[in-house]
Amino acid sequence: MPEETGKKLFEEFPPVAIESWETKIKQDLKGEDYFKKLIWETIEGFKIKPYYTSEDLSDLEYLNAFPDEFPFIRGNRKAKNHWEIQQDIRVENVERANEKAQRAISRGATSIAFEIIPDSITTQDDFSLLLNNIPLEDIRVNFQTETEPVKTLAFLKTELETRKISGKNLTGSLEYDPLSYLATTGSFYPSEEEVFLISKELLENRKKYLPNYRMLAVNGKHYHNAGASTVQEIAVSLALGNEYLSRLTEMGLSIENIGPAIQFNLAVGSNYFMEIAKPRAIRMLWAKITEAYGLLSHESSKIYIHSTTSDWNKTIYDPYVNMLRHTTESMSSVIGGTDSLTVKPFDSTFRNSDRFSERIARNTQLILKEEAYFDKVADPGAGSYYIESLTDSIAAEVWKLFLTIEDKGGFIEAFKAGFIQKEIEETAAKKDKQIAICTKTLIGTNQFPDFNETIKPNIDLNRIKSKYSIPKNAVARPLKLYRGAEEFEKIRLKTEEFAGKKPVVYLLTYGNLARRKACSTFSSNFFACAGFNIIEGQGFPTVNECVRDCLDHNPEIVVICSSDEEYQQIVPVIYSSLKGKAITVIAGFPVKLVDEFKKVGLKYFIHKKSNVLETLKDFQKELGMK
Numbered sequence: 102m103p104e105e106t107g108k109k110l111f112e113e114f115p116p117v118a119i120e121s122w123e124t125k126i127k128q129d130l131k132g133e134d135y136f137k138k139l140i141w142e143t144i145e146g147f148k149i150k151p152y153y154t155s156e157d158l159s160d161l162e163y164l165n166a167f168p169d170e171f172p173f174i175r176g177n178r179k180a181k182n183h184w185e186i187q188q189d190i191r192v193e194n195v196e197r198a199n200e201k202a203q204r205a206i207s208r209g210a211t212s213i214a215f216e217i218i219p220d221s222i223t224t225q226d227d228f229s230l231l232l233n234n235i236p237l238e239d240i241r242v243n244f245q246t247e248t249e250p251v252k253t254l255a256f257l258k259t260e261l262e263t264r265k266i267s268g269k270n271l272t273g274s275l276e277y278d279p280l281s282y283l284a285t286t287g288s289f290y291p292s293e294e295e296v297f298l299i300s301k302e303l304l305e306n307r308k309k310y311l312p313n314y315r316m317l318a319v320n321g322k323h324y325h326n327a328g329a330s331t332v333q334e335i336a337v338s339l340a341l342g343n344e345y346l347s348r349l350t351e352m353g354l355s356i357e358n359i360g361p362a363i364q365f366n367l368a369v370g371s372n373y374f375m376e377i378a379k380p381r382a383i384r385m386l387w388a389k390i391t392e393a394y395g396l397l398s399h400e401s402s403k404i405y406i407h408s409t410t411s412d413w414n415k416t417i418y419d420p421y422v423n424m425l426r427h428t429t430e431s432m433s434s435v436i437g438g439t440d441s442l443t444v445k446p447f448d449s450t451f452r453n454s455d456r457f458s459e460r461i462a463r464n465t466q467l468i469l470k471e472e473a474y475f476d477k478v479a480d481p482g483a484g485s486y487y488i489e490s491l492t493d494s495i496a497a498e499v500w501k502l503f504l505t506i507e508d509k510g511g512f513i514e515a516f517k518a519g520f521i522q523k524e525i526e527e528t529a530a531k532k533d534k535q536i537a538i539c540t541k542t543l544i545g546t547n548q549f550p551d552f553n554e555t556i557k558p559n560i561d562l563n564r565i566k567s568k569y570s571i572p573k574n575a576v577a578r579p580l581k582l583y584r585g586a587e588e589f590e591k592i593r594l595k596t597e598e599f600a601g602k603k604p605v606v607y608l609l610t611y612g613n614l615a616r617r618k619a620c621s622t623f624s625s626n627f628f629a630c631a632g633f634n635i636i637e638g639q640g641f642p643t644v645n646e647c648v649r650d651c652l653d654h655n656p657e658i659v660v661i662c663s664s665d666e667e668y669q670q671i672v673p674v675i676y677s678s679l680k681g682k683a684i685t686v687i688a689g690f691p692v693k694l695v696d697e698f699k700k701v702g703l704k705y706f707i708h709k710k711s712n713v714l715e716t717l718k719d720f721q722k723e724l725g726m727k
Contacts, residue, residue: 119154126151143375144531145332147494153486161493163385168479171399172388174381174492175480176438182476185241185441186466187212187407188459192221195231201459203234208460209467212241212273212441219248228256229263237266241441242273248290250277250303250316258310268310274364274407276318277303280341280512284521285323285582287575293513297348304354304362315364315405317345325368326412327580328529331375332495335383336502337512337521338365343390343503344512356394360401369434369442370411371426376433377482378492380406384438386496386503408439415450416586417565418554418593419545423447424461431465435475436482442466450584451560517577525580536585537714546586547713550629555597565590589630592717596632599726603634607656607683609647609675610640612667620662620688627707628658631717644671648678657724659683660707665691676703684723 130138139151150157158164163172169179176182188205192198192215202213215231222228235242237260246253254275261268279296283289289296303316321338329337342363349359365383369376388402396402410430415423424447431444444465446458454462469475482488502524509515516522535541542548556562567583596603606628610617617640625635636654641647651659659679661672668691676685676698686705687698695706707716 119156122152143330144528145330145495145498147498149491153490155486157486157490161489164489171392171402172385173403174385175483176381176384177403177405177440178438178479180479182435182438182479182481184435184439184476185212186210186463186470187214187241187243187441187443188463189214189216189245189409189443189445191216191218192231193218195222195227199231199233199235202231204456205459205463206235206240209463210240212243214243214245214274214276214443217244217246217249217253222253222256225256225259228253229260232260237261237264238270242271243276244274245276245318247278247282250275251299254303254306254316258306261310268314269312271311272313274315274318275303276320276364276366277316278318278320278366280344281318281320281323283513283577284516284580287571287577287579289576293576297352300345301349301352301354304349304358307362308358315362317359317363319345319363319365322366322368322409323580323582324525325370326582326584327525328413328532328583328585329525330528331370331372331379332498332502333525333528334367335379335386335495336499336506337525338367338383339386339390339499339503340506340512340515342387343507346391346394347511350394356391356396357398357401360391360396361403361405364405364407366407366409367439368411368413369408369430369439371414371429373429373433374488374491375495376430377437377488378495380408380434380437380439381480381482381488381492382496382499385492386499406439407441407443408434409443410434410445412445412450413583413585414543415445415447415584416543416546417451417556417560417590418586419551420447420451422545423450424465427462428465431469432475435466435469438480451565453561519578522578522580529581532585533588536589537712538710539713541585543586543589546589547630549626550593550632552625552629552635555632556594562594588714592714592721593630593632595721595726599724603632604657604720604724605654606633606635606658606660607651607654608635608637608660608662608688609651610638610662611644611647611671612640613664614640616664617662620660623709624660624662624686624688624707627711627713628660628717628720630713631721633658644674648675651679652682656683658686658720660686660688662688665689665694669694672698672703673701676701684720 127135141149143149163174166175168175169177186209188210190198190201190213198215205213244253279289300317307314307316319338319342321334324337325334345363346359350356384404387404391402410427414426427444431442434442444462446454446462448454448458506512506515509518509520536543536547539547545551567587569581571578608621608624610621621637629635638647638650641650661675663671679685685703686707688707690706690708
């Protein structure tokens with residue numbers, strides 16, 4: 102321990118000027134381009150620096166706000182970081198849904214959301230059975246309904262009267278979102294005029310009977326699950342929310358009645374720090390939007406955010422990896438200050454989840470609360486130079502896109518004109534390309550697959566493939582909701598279904614040990630993504646021995662794994678020996694030899710710049726997989 106000097110700890114260490122950091126970085130780069138090597142450009146189009154300092158925060162005015170202070174960037178809670186642990190339950194059978202809800206509550210859930218399927222609840226008795234033994238005053242109770250909000254609300258009011266429960270004691274949401282119904286189906290139900298009349302009726306009932314209930318929803322998660330960027334998800338969500346504010350104030354409702362009645366349902370993806378910044382940015386911008394309507398109190402500017410872990414990045418192969426994805430997503434959502442959170446079961450993309458997967462999903466949140474203490478500190482990301490700067494960058498880009506949508510007439514007009522779809526589809530195409538060339542990794546799908554895995558019998562093939570159509574009565578082209586892994590999964594499924602036999606890929610290894618090993622490892626992962634059977638050669642000392650062993654395994658594809666220096670000598674010999682017996686592939690791209698090899702008939706080279714998805718499709722076609 103140093104002698105007592107009367108100095109504070111950090112006074113022992115002199116500050117380091119940014120110029121000194123930059124000089125040191127440039128020295129370490131040894132002449133390489135600083136911007137290409139260390140500056141990362143997000144898919145949203147803004148740049149991320151390799152480090153941030155207090156100087157990056159000097160112009161951020163909102164940093165002086167405390168938690169629960171306008172513009173609420175630091176959240177709606179003054180002290181702790183409490184959030185509701187929600188479980189979503191699809192109501193197909195009322196009795197089973199009630200049983201599942203009771204089980205979830207007894208095991209830690211503090212919020213239940215019932216997804217009401219049309220005609221699943223037809224009578225008051227059905228509704229009462231659904232809520233049997235559910236402690237309505239102790240937990241949040243939510244109903245997700247696209248077409249039956251008025252009937253659901255009537256059932257709820259009657260249930261409260263029967264139980265003699267005051268509506269003031271009920272918290273939760275009805276989650277009526279006709280504009281997201283437009284986004285996902287291309288049409289209004291029943292009509293554009295009627296959906297706002299229904300919305301007005303719901304809000305008037307809220308004011309009279311359920312003052313703490315949120316009647317309208319903004320389902321930003323749909324835009325995320327269509328491939329939108331973080332900026333697009335927030336901007337479109339804000340435009341949708343502003344459409345409700347604008348249309349309903351024109352119908353005579355006050356902003357104090359509308360704002361607190363809206364719940365924002367956002368997805369949370371795997372871009373860890375971006376997802377921490379996302380709820381912080383949308384809270385600030387929503388406060389800014391609602392303030393423009395002439396609020397009497399900033400209390401009505403508070404946004405309620407419900408987060409749901411992403412569907413877009415979940416996979417059916419190596420499905421337990423989904424648990425890890427859900428965990429990081431949950432962490433970033435909680436650190437960002439979500440008000441409630443649904444962690445979807447890891448198997449929800451390909452089957453009806455069982456008790457085990459639902460329990461693991463709940464326990465993910467319980468661990469964050471009870472063992473990791475994430476609920477103890479309000480806005481734990483506050484003061485982080487990176488997170489604060491990222492929040493500001495996201496907010497700036499969101500505001501630009503939001504204003505563009507407003508200039509086009511608002512959400513409805515921009516969606517009818519196809520502007521929103523086009524913006525999201527362009528981003529989705531970029532993401533798809535990144536997955537195809539493996540610069541964006543989905544572990545177990547386009548990188549590091551489980552070589553021996555096959556689709557299990559309990560997987561519902563009808564659920565794993567996205568369906569897209571445009572109804573005849575559509576007023577706009579709907580969003581295409583899908584998962585990023587689907588195209589790779591289709592390739593692997595096609596292999597599994599091909600005459601009951603997996604094509605054999607033989608890795609013919611020869612020469613330089615380090616180089617051939619690197620090539621064989623790369624090639625193994627490459628072809629295992631299609632579910633092919635991989636056999637690695639033993640690296641015999643002569644080419645003839647390598648070829649003999651290769652032919653003994655009767656492969657459909659042979660990948661030559663060696664060094665550029667050795668390719669010139671061995672490739673012609675190997676190719677002539679295998680011609681007509683197997684497809685010959687070279688691991689790597691020996692630039693000086695490519696033209697020469699192509700002249701003799703070689704056409705396949707696999708390397709780090711390959712489009713893995715399209716190349717695997719080509720191999721399947723050559724092998725007769727239709």
